[in-house]
Amino acid sequence: MSLRSLVFSCVALVVVAGAGSLALAPWNGAPPAVAQAPQADAPIEQRAIPQSDAEIKLSFAPIVEAVSPSVVNVYATRIEQQTVSPFANDPFFSRFFGDRYFQSRPRESRSLGSGVIVDAAGVILTNRHVIEGATDVRIALSDGREYAVDIVIEDEQTDLAVLRVRDGGDATFPAISFADSDHLLVGDLVLAIGNPFGVGQTVTSGIVSALARTGVEATDYEFFIQTDAAINPGNSGGALVDMAGRLVGINTAIYSQSGGSVGIGFAIPANMARLVAEAGVNGGEIVRPWFGAKMQPVSSDIAASLGMMAPHGAMITEVAPSGPAERAGFQSGDVILSVDGFRVDDPSAFNFRLATRTLGESAKLERLRSGATETIDFLVEAAPQPADSAIASISANSRFAGVTVRQLDPALAEAKGMPYDAVGVLVTAVQPGSPAEAMGLRVDDVLLSLNDTEITDAATFSQIASQRVRTWQIILQREGRVSRAIVSG
Incomplete structure (x- = not known):
């Protein structure tokens, strides 16, 4: 059985019922006093094990007392559709009786997770899967106060989300400070704080x-800290x-066959979490x-063919035309061995x-090419923003009304797992209740052809999709498969 098949996200418990800069200062009050405890980022030779009975009796209580007010419970409510009949998923009954006999009704589902206050103004960091699809989200502090929160960011690429207290008044919230997770070493002591199984802060x-x-x-960014501190749903x-x-x-997943902790938990490193938190604090x-x-x-x-002593590194297989890597001189076959050491x-x-x-800063990339290593100064830059002409929204009296598309470019194609030279327009939004939704278009569909005209750019799509015709012949790509459909105009 593969590792991935045994890994369960620490999903929140589910019960079915009917602008500024990120505050990196410590909490309000004195920092935890741990007798003679070296900093977690101290050199390894300064990290000593207990040497006496007095040191063995040292307690984590000062740390917990200082940190626990920054950890909150997160309650997410979502409305789901539940099918009334137990035979709804049976193909035999569905075929002969149709969907009208298997009506669904809404039900309220509540999930429970944890979060961390990262800014005194009431900004909370949590996992995206805790609040995904929620219609109402609330937090509860360790002192019992409860607040409604707004979802500021849902970042699917990291499974992180940022929440902000909606009506906090003049309240100041106890924000935690971030460590540099690059200074962690295997064997360092850590504490996990959260609300497992809904029993309360643990x-x-x-x-x-x-x-x-x-x-x-x-x-998209698999680079987890593994810990044996007990982590549970x-x-x-x-x-x-x-x-x-x-x-x-940020605790996020466990390795388990039963759903309970077996001493293998995973957390998203603080250096990644901080970037998402800063974006949430700044509202961008x-x-x-x-x-x-x-x-x-x-x-x-x-590795053997390249003369490497051991296999490691990331080998480039394809370079985007005119992209940052090509401009920095990288080629297919290059192996990147390190980033900033x-x-x-x-x-x-x-x-x-x-x-x-x-x-905007420069990163030092160590590269192996033709048996020789060299260090390249690489300018860190974002993917180019699409021009206004690369985006089109249809609002005319058309079957495509309510859809927004974006012309494919190398950066977008890479993000969607497509070749750099892919052509077409990507559906980025479909307005609920619109003709486009009724026709069956979905976000991430790639429209390739309309009525035998190849769609190579947003302008071509806009011109054709705004027309009124009797019949549409559509070729699109969905989840890697190309499909053809004929729909009425």
């Missing part, structure tokens, strides 16, 4: 079991803190660096390292 202790774990969740979005009481990660969108190349891991056979073991590690770099 603290568990453990160590950092591993770093840079991949294959855990289907996110309901802990999602909670805090993983170091011995200085700083946030080192997340803009990430773009490298402009596709990569693959370096296998043992590839941090070793790169695979493409996931490279993506994480680049994503946590600041736009």
Whole structure:
């Protein structure tokens, strides 16, 4: 059985019923006093194990007392459709009786997770899967206060979300400070704080079991901290803190066959979480660096053919035309070994390292080419924004009214797993209740042809889709498959 088949997101427990800069200062009050405890980012030779009975009796209580007010419970309510008949999914009954006999009715579903206050104005960081699809979200602080919150950011690429207290008045919230997760070492002590199984705020202790774990969740940035601190359903979005009481990660997943903790939990590193939190505090969108190349891991056979002592690194397989990687001189076959001195073991590690770099700055990329290594100064930049002419919305009296599309470009094609030279327009929005929705168009559909005219750009699509015709012959790509359809005009 594969690792991925045994990994369950720490999904919130479900019960079915009918602008400014990020505050990185410590909490209000004195920092936790841990007797002679070295900083978590201290050199390894300064990290000592207990040497006496007095040191063994040291308690985590000061850390917990300082940190726990920053960890909240997150309650998300969503409305789901429930089919009344138990035979609704039976193809035999569906075929002979039709959908009219299997009506659905709305039901209210509540999920429970955790969150971390990252700004004193009431900004909370949690997992996206905790609040996904929610129609109402509330938080409860450790002192019992409850607040309604607005969802500011839902970032599918990292499975993180940012919430903001809706009516906090003049209240100041106890914000946690971020640690530099790059300073973590395997064996460092950590505490996990959250609300497992809805029993209330709970603290568990453990160590950092591993770093840079991949294959855990289907996110774009797989680079997880592994810990043996007990993490269970309901802990999602909670805090993983170091011995200085700083946030080192957001608890997000567990490895389990039963759904309970078996001592293998995973957290999103603080350096990634901080970028999402800062975007939420500033009220803006997340803009990430773009490298402009596709990569693959370096296998043992590839390493041997390249004369490498051991397989590691990210090998470039395709370079986007006129993209940042091409302008920096990268070619197919190059192997990236490190970013700013941090070793790169695979493409996931490279993506994480680049994503946590600041736009406009220079990163040092160590490259292997033709048996020789060299360091390249790479300018970290975002993907180019689409021109106004690359976006089209249809509002005319047409079957396509209510749809918004964007012309494919190399950056967008890469993000959607398509070749760099892919052509067509990508559906980015479909207005609810619109003719386009009634026709069956979905977000991420790629429209390739309308009435035997190839769609190469947004202008062509807009011109044709605004027409009134008797019949539409549509060729589109959905989830990697090309389909043809004929619909009335």
